[in-house]
Amino acid sequence: MQNTSLQPGFREQPHTADWALEVWASDLGGLLQQAAHGMYALMQVKLSGEPREAYRVEINAADREVVLVTFLSELLYFTQRDNVGFDQFDLTWEEQRLTAMVEGAPIESIAKEIKAVTYHNLEVRETERGLEATIVFDV
Numbered sequence: 001m002q003n004t005s006l007q008p009g010f011r012e013q014p015h016t017a018d019w020a021l022e023v024w025a026s027d028l029g030g031l032l033q034q035a036a037h038g039m040y041a042l043m044q045v046k047l048s049g050e051p052r053e054a055y056r057v058e059i060n061a062a063d064r065e066v067v068l069v070t071f072l073s074e075l076l077y078f079t080q081r082d083n084v085g086f087d088q089f090d091l092t093w094e095e096q097r098l099t100a101m102v103e104g105a106p107i108e109s110i111a112k113e114i115k116a117v118t119y120h121n122l123e124v125r126e127t128e129r130g131l132e133a134t135i136v137f138d139v
Contacts, residue, residue, distance in 0.1 A: 006129040010038030019114070019137040026130035028064055029091040032071050032098075035135060036086060039072055042137065044111035045085045047104060053084050057100040064124040067098050068133060072117040075102065083107050114139055 008025035021038045025031040057074050061067045078084055086104035120136040 008034050008130070010034045010041070012038075012042060018118070018120075018139055020134055021137065022132070022134045024127070024129050024132040028067070028093050028124075028131060029089075031064075031124065031131045031133065032068065032091055032100075033089045035068060035072055035133070036075055036089065036102075038135075039075070039114065039117075039137065040085055040087075042112065043114055044109075045079075045107055046109045047085050047087060048106045048108040050105060052103055052105055053082075054101060054103045055084075055086075057098070057102060059098040059100075060096060061098070062096055064131070065119065065122050065133075067093070068124060068135065069117050069119055069122065071098065071100065072135070076114060076117065079107065085110075112139065 008030045010023045019042050023034040023038055025034050059067055059070045083106055084104050085107045086102040088103040090101040092099045114137045116138040118136045118138055124131055124133045
């Protein structure tokens with residue numbers, strides 16, 4: 001049984017060459033949101049207030065690890081291509097399909113670049129605080 005009183009979150013984990021981020025939430029949607037917030041926090045992204053921009057992302061995947069890496073990779077792609085960062089997420093996970101409406105704004109500043117989201121030792125685990133994962137980013 002899950003303890004729903006625990007708050008979702010993220011924190012940076014020490015890693016030798018890359019960046020690692022531990023994330024947790026009560027469900028997959030929350031885990032994806034915390035992972036996105038954590039990724040932007042590692043990059044020290046500051047968004048300008050306007051104009052707001054919305055994107056739709058759809059991912060078909062058999063497991064949660066693929067969904068997690070693909071979702072973050074899509075956000076990273078839009079960040080690099082369009083200079084936009086996201087801070088609002090409306091996520092639906094049904095029958096191995098993620099439908100995400102993400103909203104954000106142009107990036108005012110970014111301190112550190114992430115090259116890629118990796119599968120290195122990635123496992124989405126069920127724990128007493130819901131779902132947990134440690135994501136390694138190639139920098």
